[in-house]
Amino acid sequence: MIDDFAKEYLHGELRELREVLLRKLDGLSEYDIRRPLTTTGTNLLGLVKHLSVWEARYFGEVFDRPFPEPVPRWDDLEQRGTDLWATEHETREEITGRYRRAWEHSDATIAALAIDSPGHVPWWPRPDVLLFNVLVHMLTETGRHAGHADILREQVDGEVDTARRDAAFWEKRRAEIERAAEAADPATA
Numbered sequence: 001m002i003d004d005f006a007k008e009y010l011h012g013e014l015r016e017l018r019e020v021l022l023r024k025l026d027g028l029s030e031y032d033i034r035r036p037l038t039t040t041g042t043n044l045l046g047l048v049k050h051l052s053v054w055e056a057r058y059f060g061e062v063f064d065r066p067f068p069e070p071v072p073r074w075d076d077l078e079q080r081g082t083d084l085w086a087t088e089h090e091t092r093e094e095i096t097g098r099y100r101r102a103w104e105h106s107d108a109t110i111a112a113l114a115i116d117s118p119g120h121v122p123w124w125p126r127p128d129v130l131l132f133n134v135l136v137h138m139l140t141e142t143g144r145h146a147g148h149a150d151i152l153r154e155q156v157d158g159e160v161d162t163a164r165r166d167a168a169f170w171e172k173r174r175a176e177i178e179r180a181a182e183a184a185d186p187a188t189a
Contacts, residue, residue, distance in 0.1 A: 007115040021051065028157070034085070062119040
């Protein structure tokens with residue numbers, strides 16, 4: 001019984017985080033979803049593209065249930081990192097559509113297998129895994145990247161997806177945090 005509960009709980013959390021990530025693109029221009037917002041080039045559409053590749057890979061080839069579309073090989077050093085950004089020829093619709101198709105494939109794998117079903121992740125130091133391990137890993141990865149997307153979206157236009165508060169609330173909160181930071185550092189006094 002706990003296995004079914006754990007599987008459904010982890011899967012439910014993963015489903016929710018996928019939607020959160022896609023909502024970060026809503027209302028933004030092509031430029032804003034693609035532009036590099038960190039020194040390493042992290043961008044919103046690139047996060048979606050990255051997760052689509054890894055969901056397809058983890059819930060596909062790891063469990064001998066290959067995703068029906070081409071996925072770059074994990075050991076192709078020439079392709080490493082290209083899943084983190086979109087070229088000018090890749091559309092938002094193509095990338096988000098592939099992510100949704102990867103979800104469908106992942107969801108089918110999760111539904112078909114028991115939580116203790118074995119898989120093999122050749123790029124991990126301990127490659128023999130269970131569906132449980134992969135669910136936790138993808139939930140962690142998706143959560144991490146959804147957090148990145150939260151910050152990137154806030155940098156672009158100030159939009160936050162947490163408690164619905166107005167700009168005055170956030171301005172007051174930021175000032176309060178700034179005062180605390182200054183008070184804690186004698187060099188700013």
